[in-house]
């Protein structure tokens with residue numbers, strides 16, 4: 179029948195973000211209006227950000243599960259059958275899934291198309307990493323998952339994370355090592371200690387990551403990737419930046435990056451357990467930001483990092 183559209187498998191699926199957060203599916207789209215089904219996994223946190231357009235409306239109906247959101251400082255519980263909408267939102271709204279939750283999401287904010295186009299671009303880059311070196315690919319996915327968890331924990335610990343965008347953090351963490359595309363295979367996969375000239379290839383990979391990302395993303399993402407090996411005391415590379423010269427996002431990815439290297443068996447290192455590695459990073463307070471390593475330690479103690487560590491990076495964004 180003209181004008182009738184039936185989608186039995188609920189339309190195009192977009193894993194918006196990472197599998198440890200959930201997914202977004204487009205059900206219908208017309209006249210600037212999008213109808214989506216959003217899944218949020220148990221324990222995951224999502225943000226609704228204020229829209230630039232004052233006419234923006236975002237409506238959510240909880241199909242199943244349970245959510246908690248902080249409204250003016252006090253927690254509000256929402257369950258299946260409840261709904262809420264935002265219109266003229268001024269501050270970010272943080273929502274945590276107390277159970278795995280399914281939502282019907284209707285908005286006049288053109289969201290899905292931009293996310294889907296964005297996703298395509300990212301997928302091509304990711305494929306390049308995976309073809310070059312599966313270890314780097316799995317590592318990149320791990321670092322992204324750890325970074326998202328660290329941000330969530332820092333927010334739960336009451337730290338001011340308002341300036342940190344989860345999307346920016348995830349993109350930067352996923353592609354922080356894309357510059358390794360330029361490192362010769364024999365150096366990238368070498369198990370013996372590297373010579374001085376071989377080290378030079380490794381030392382320049384953050385700059386190559388930044389150069390590649392500059393063609394696609396904004397300066398914030400470029401800066402994070404460029405500085406993920408910088409350390410607070412100036413002992414990092416490529417520039418030996420110190421303290422405030424390194425953004426909090428680059429510090430977060432630096433911690434997640436070192437943590438993954440310490441807890442992964444690469445054939446030439448002693449693989450540590452999550453708690454041991456988190457404790458060691460926490461002790462290195464001159465190099466790593468304690469707000470970040472403190473959150474990592476809390477997560478390690480709760481066992482929240484173990485699941486990610488065991489994964490092989492198949493949790494594609």
Ligand SMILES: [Fe+2]
Nearest residue numbers: 354355406407
């Ligand atoms: Fe790196």
Ligand SMILES: [Fe+2]
Nearest residue numbers: 317354355435
């Ligand atoms: Fe890395």
